Amino acid sequence: MTSKFLIFSLMLTFVFSCKDAAENEKTVNTQTEQNESPNGLKGTWELTGFYNYKDNIVVDSFQMNPEFRQLKMYTNTKVMWCKHRPADSSEWFGYGTYNYDGDRLTEILDFGSAVMDEVIEEKKEFIFELDLNPNAFQQIELDEDGNRIYSENYKRVE
Template structure:
């Protein structure tokens, strides 16, 4: 009888330890994926695909980037550069600077840009957005002075 009890106890310990290891493995994988996304998640080339308009912090309208323009953003470990092609107008449109992102906030500090952007940069160098990053997409969300969402630019990874 004692041997059966010991065997049952050992069997129970073995089964429960297998379950715990599976949970730890799953949690470990999720944490590792989150760390990779955090560390290298924004690095690469992205294309603007659409916009959301917000009212009371809720999306009330969405639309795709039209075929008259194309906007690309490229991020290295510390630098950002974006350019916009306007097919109806040959005016240049780009910006270059540095960036950081953490805890749902993307901050871009532009150093220089196209003639139009240099005028903007004279007034404001730093641009702060709410930020939502997925494996192959991100949203940079413009916030008003009260912290309410106004609109977002929605990007997809192209490299």
């Protein structure tokens, strides 16, 4: 009788532990889905090239030099970018907040590298036209009349 009771107890423990694991997994999945933002910019992006515009039409494009890298990382509210240029000893990075409304990206930088801090002293807010796709985006610089000047083109890394 004791061995039957022991076997029965072990089976109940196993059944309830499986049920708890399934419920825990379901809870974790639900929490993950709730924490994930519909923010399409959230993630890590790498600069792939540039477009130059004239009369709002692309007139020239440049691909990135393989030795030069620039990455941008977006969380729900923060942005950070950095450049790597092996032949250049200066550091390039910036950190701040951002928001976008679908076709307009605004980055407000709080601080950056020594070179960027000089830029930030003059201008903290950078406003771009945004062309966002699931795995690529363009941030397009506009002149004072709203005409396109150039774009930085990014691909999603993560």
